[in-house]
Amino acid sequence: MDEERSENGFENVVSMRGITKRFPGVLANDKVDFDLRKGEVHALLGENGAGKSTLMNVLAGLYRPEEGTIRLHGKVVEFGSPREAIEEGIGMVHQHFMLVPSQSVTENILLGLKEPRFRMQLPKYNQIIGEMAGKFGLHVDPAAKVWQLSVGEQQRVEILKMLYRGADVLIMDEPTAVLAPTEISELFNTLRSMTEQGKSVVFISHKLHEVMDISDRVTVLRKGKVTSSGLNTGDVTRADLAHLMVGRDVVFQVEKSEAHAGDMVLSVEELEAKNDKGLPALNGISLNVRQGEIVGLAGVAGNGQKELAETLAGLRPVTKGRILVNNQDVTNKPVKLGIRHGISLIPADRTQVGTAPNLSVTDNVIMKNYDQAPIGSNGLLNMSEAENYAEDLKLAFDIMVPTIDTSVRLLSGGNLQKVILAREISSEPKLMIAVQPTRGLDVGAIEGVQKLLLAQRNAGAAILLISEELEELLSLSDRIYVIYEGEIMGEIRDNDINKIGMMMTGTRLEQIEGEGVARNE
């Protein structure tokens, strides 16, 4: 059979056959086949850990497969490095951007290339790159420094970097995870204009609605194997794909009982604070959380969520405004006082902030009550009590770890989060601030974490859930605030996703409703 043409006469740009890739203890790809046609958007769908990124990292030259062949335009190729892959026209945009923040857009794009040879001639290249950006609808200022750009703009720089190197095949690894709804539609327009100009796109995602929106065909992976290859997106439903992806029928909604909001626990008044660069990050935030409810905080990353969580926990100084917990003023009070008032933080950064990576499970779970009986007394630690305590938590929270003496850096993301949750929940918090609690976890672990949060809510805790996953916010929260550039754009009680989307990009709720009224009149 002619490898370049598939049976229906489409031209295959890439065809991967029997790709097998092992990591210690894991079979990440098991004899996977994958075809990419010229001019299509091909979605690669699967849960976290299904092997999507691994497969594409093989194609992009980052990993070498143990078995299998890759053909590019019918010719067998082997890539020793990403550079060799990009020289053959295969470029990958990773989830974590590979951009030098202190350099300009143009400099980042020219990095590592043979031209210009010595003098940078920035004005000339700024113009070339500006023209190229316009051609694909990738609007970004070539002279701007990368640290000044929004996440969406940085992604465009990554795409431009690949296009400038002559990529015909663009692999996008979970590109929408960091974007606001409007930015997502802009990205989709860009991808379409690229396929119109003869380029091919691989779109890695676990988000069904996006796959349905953008892709021409879908290949589904589950546990390293292909469950369905090259389906036409038009011929399948969202439920079909979900079934193929998870291997069972999926309930899209977590079970949630009616909220019984009680007394006010957290009340934030006109809060202001600065970010690490000393620039204003919070510009007069007011919000409140009551007993027995989960309040969501929606927003695109970097709009002050991190700073808000840190000020509430007492980790970042407040420059103006007040934080009241159970009617006690805890503004700019020591962290420990906050802990005594029942404030608990589940930070976004599990490995650096949430845990001490080189310490054992025991040491990590006693970090909040090490100085209290029975574990701590007279300035000494009672290690046997500490170990009993850790063993109990290991059982109660089902932490999968060989022994409680294991360093937590060896734990998977899901288990690490369980260690943090075990510590925080066992302190019986009155107020929990959970930042991105399910990010990077697989479906099973996500369900576990979400159930624990709901159980806390039902037990009467007040929970502030800060997340960039809209679906998670919608399914868990009883009401949702939207934050934009350090200000609250409004509060949503009816899960209206359109309103949330507009507020995430800087429209105030009053404005939206004002326009609505104006239109009705």
Place this chain on the structure above:
Amino acid sequence: MDWLIILASGVATGTVLLYATVGEIFSERSGVLNLGVEGMMLLGAMSAYKATAATNDPWIGLLVAMLAAGLVSQVHAFIAITLQADQVISGLALNFLATGISLVFGEGLTSLRDVVPQLPKLTLPLLDRIPVLGRIFFTNQSIMVYIGYLFVPLAWYYINRTRPGMHLRAVGEYPAAADTLGIRVYFLRYMYVFVGGLLAGLAGATISLSISPGWFGSLTTSGQGWIAIGLVIFAQWNPVQAAFGAFTFGALRRLVLDIQGPSTILGLANPFFYNTYYGFFLKMLPYAFTVIFLVIGSREANRKRIGTPAALGLPYIRGQRGL
């Protein structure tokens, strides 16, 4: 007390600091902190003097000094880059190593004073007639001073406006990004640690062959390598600011020597006039200023979060998630 002489000799001694500081800027911009500057300078001063004594040609001495310090810097490069060890510890160890080598091989060199030829001094025609500035910058200065004037803008241009300079910055800011684009992170880091060594050697040679000629054991450099490391932060990793800092410190060093001479300053009685106790205090001042400038400089750097290469001091381990 002649203010012009103080400033002119400030430029001369500042040139030593300048080379060492810009050398350390190159190394740190690539992400490698090298605390061995003092030792490398001493090695440069010793080998320059010894090679000049042997060949009677100070230019050969200069070359030998650069190579010697460049080579010894590669010990630090190997430990810090390939073995991924702690750069602070390795830099301090390099300092002891280079100082030790210098003192052993420098034995007996002190007696060669007045025998070893020096690098030439010159007065630049026309430029020396500029009022005030001519006497400070262009009259009877070492040739190394003039090379320094040219070197600073070139170093700035190289770092900020050329392709290799851009690669240098990328490697020090986000090595993983540079690596994915095919830039040889390890090679470049070795190279710029070497450049740092070359320039520290040059700084040392500038002392022993020109600015304060001779070999006086570890007093030859008398802690200027440490001042250079402080200046790097004060200069925010920018060669032009490094030049300002270096000349200012050079002038300060000279000022505290000269201020003990006259009995009155500006018509007032001089409290420092041949006062032994104040003499010790004055000698301490440049180092105290180093500390103060360091504190101010790093506060600024921290506040703005700019200047410091993001990957400074961090070994690059391929395959580990970036930053």
